[in-house]
Amino acid sequence: MAYLPCVEIEPKQAADAAVIWLHGLGADGHDFVPVVPHLGPASAPAVRFVFPHAPQIPVTINNGFVMRAWYDILELDLERRVDAAQLRASAAAVAKLIDRERERGIASQRILLAGFSQGGAVGFELALSYPQRLAGLIALSTYFATADTVNPHPANRDLPILICHGTADPLVAERFGRDSAERLRALGYAVDYRTYAVEHSVDMQEIKDIGTWINARLTT
Numbered sequence: 001m002a003y004l005p006c007v008e009i010e011p012k013q014a015a016d017a018a019v020i021w022l023h024g025l026g027a028d029g030h031d032f033v034p035v036v037p038h039l040g041p042a043s044a045p046a047v048r049f050v051f052p053h054a055p056q057i058p059v060t061i062n063n064g065f066v067m068r069a070w071y072d073i074l075e076l077d078l079e080r081r082v083d084a085a086q087l088r089a090s091a092a093a094v095a096k097l098i099d100r101e102r103e104r105g106i107a108s109q110r111i112l113l114a115g116f117s118q119g120g121a122v123g124f125e126l127a128l129s130y131p132q133r134l135a136g137l138i139a140l141s142t143y144f145a146t147a148d149t150v151n152p153h154p155a156n157r158d159l160p161i162l163i164c165h166g167t168a169d170p171l172v173a174e175r176f177g178r179d180s181a182e183r184l185r186a187l188g189y190a191v192d193y194r195t196y197a198v199e200h201s202v203d204m205q206e207i208k209d210i211g212t213w214i215n216a217r218l219t220t
Contacts, residue, residue, distance in 0.1 A: 011046040017110040045218045053068060095126055117200065158190070161191045166198035
């Protein structure tokens with residue numbers, strides 16, 4: 001089976017959990033690798049970190065320039081019109097990586113999905129619809145692009161979700177994060193929504209909070 005190419009970071013001991021972390025538009029799987037050493041204490045679980053590379057595709061809002069993207073963004077309007085079919089295809093490709101972790105011996109309940117910007121939009125679609133229970137979803141500086149079409153699976157109806165957003169984000173305004181949280185709550189999800197005084201990025205406090213949240217989900 002063909003899988004997305006990935007950067008993988010193995011723990012010092014045998015992995016008993018996994019975090020699959022999706023980058024944003026124009027970045028690649030290396031983007032969040034430097035964050036890993038800052039995520040938690042030495043007592044954190046033995047986690048394998050998987051950072052996939054998105055495909056290289058033309059992006060309409062960037063004049064058709066070819067770059068790594070999980071889907072095409074057609075317009076930067078109030079609705080953030082995107083190529084939903086491409087988004088769902090990317091979700092299916094990342095689902096194969098979840099399946100691979102399960103084949104490696106990691107229970108689905110110990111696999112956590114994280115995503116920044118475009119990666120977070122894919123994360124919403126995939127985590128809610130995946131047919132096996134997951135450990136949680138972290139959505140960073142993103143928006144719920146498929147809120148009107150996603151088909152949540154009962155296995156993840158009460159999925160723990162952390163949404164983080166920068167209050168000074170000029171690319172994905174903070175209201176998109178708030179709207180995502182509100183729409184998820186309307187669907188019955190308990191969402192932990194946090195904001196930080198940053199632009200379209202993460203800061204050290206946010207990274208520490210993410211690490212604490214991951215450890216709480218994966219520590220047994």
